[in-house]
Amino acid sequence: MQHLSITSKVAEANGTERKQRMDTSSLMEQILSKDNLNTAYLQVVRNKGAAGVDGMEYTELAEYLLENGEIIKEQMRTRKYKAQPVRRVEIPKPDGGIRKLGVPTVVDRFVQQAVAQVLSPIFEEEFHEHSYGFRPNRSAQQAVVKALEMMNDGHNWIVDIDLEKFFDTVNHDKLMTIVGRTIKDGDVISILRKFLVSGIMIEEEYEESIIGTPQGGNISPLLSNIMLNELDKEMEERGLDFVRYADDCIIMVGSEQAANRVMKSISGFIEEKLGLKVNATKSRVGKPKHLKYLGYGFYYDTFAKQYKARPHAKAVAKFKARMRQLTCRSWGVSNSVKVQKLNQLIRGWINYFKIGSMKSLCAELDNNIRYRLRMCIWKHWKTPKNRAKNLIKLGIPAWSAWKTAYISGYAKVCRSWDVHQTISNARLEEFGLISMKDYYVKRITC
Secondary structure (H helix, E strand, O other), X not given: OHHHHHHHHHXXXXXXXXXXXXXXXXXXHHHOOHHHHHHHHHHHHHHOOOOOOOOOOHHHHHHHHHHHHHHHHHHHHOOOOOXXXXXXXXXXXXXXXXEEEEEOOHHHHHHHHHHHHHHHHHHHOOOOOOEOOOOOOOOHHHHHHHHHHHHOOOOOEEXXXXXXXXXXXXXXXXXXXXXXXXXXOHHHHHHHHHHHOOOEEEOOEEEOOOOOOOOOOOOXXXXXXXXXXXXXXXXXXXXXEEEEEOOEEEEEEOOHHHHXXXXXXXXXXXXXXXXXXXXXXXXXXXXXXXXXEOOEEEEEEOOOOEEXXXXXXXXXXXXXXXXXXXXXXXXXXXXXXXXXXXXXXXXXHHHHHOOOOOHHHHHHHHHHHHHHHHHHHHHHHOOHHHHHHHHHHOOOOHHHHHHHHOOOOHHHHOOOHHHHHHOOHHHHHHOOOOOHHHHHHHHHHO
């Protein structure tokens, strides 16, 4: 009886703690607490970023807050804080389109960060377990792994739904209605709406923001997850297997017929209930081998009898294009700088795609990188005399060195035995170049 009593008290205490934690009627003071504001400041400075419409750099934020911090806090308490318009920046997409970003002022980024830090833990309790974007301790790789689990569980028809210009089409009223179901602090609701309607500066012209949440604000990822959590709940209620990373959502079903049915019904829900737009030309039903998701492609391993992931062909092409830029012979930097930049590219790419099967791909890319670096070094040696001198110094017989030194064409000479022997893989490694294959193997085994 005593044990039951203790258990009951613990359960009651946990319930009380949860209620206290979920009390959202007085959040502004939590937002304005010293610890929360200090954390927000450090995060904004850590993120760096460009200046907004007022021209203030992140390095100027500390001095500004020393002079105006208390004024900002009072404005937030009395609903008098005025968000500045975001500065429109257009970033080219790999597919040729344009991604429109909105750069808030550094002060607005600070305030947004402070708000997001308090709201995020509250909404985390509501978010679906198969949502992976912009959430703590979650990643794109986890989303891909979960998708593979579902594919290999017999759900190998994919409903790939593309949301057209998601961040630009979010309905403010629908979003704030959803937020208001959880957040009961009117001061917080007020400041969120102010950020939504702050407007956009396109060069010198002001444009109202009657819909959308600018991609680039500190609060935007949270707001996007709040909106799309409604989609997650709908899919869960229908018993669908899905994975979502921000606005990239795929649903896995067992047949083509079911996939077509789900595509139609979920697209209808998105447009009618959420007020968002489905891009019909990019949304598709198909098998995993036709899917590109978060940079990954998928294939069926007949030996292992399961689906596996690997970098998509477009991701590989993008890597190669960047690698060619970094190994351009006319780029006026030292070869050591080129190696440094290449190593950064390699580490970042492998760390992102490490869950994919790509040992042979890494070996192929290694050969390509080394070949192009040899051409850079050969150009650095400049004259036939100097080239012959370096070849002889590195162990090539004089007669062969002089013959090689006068070969015309970088491509031809850098495939020669003499150049491979002198600018060997081992010497390139000594020069600092890391091996993609070795780094990949190390990352998947650690």
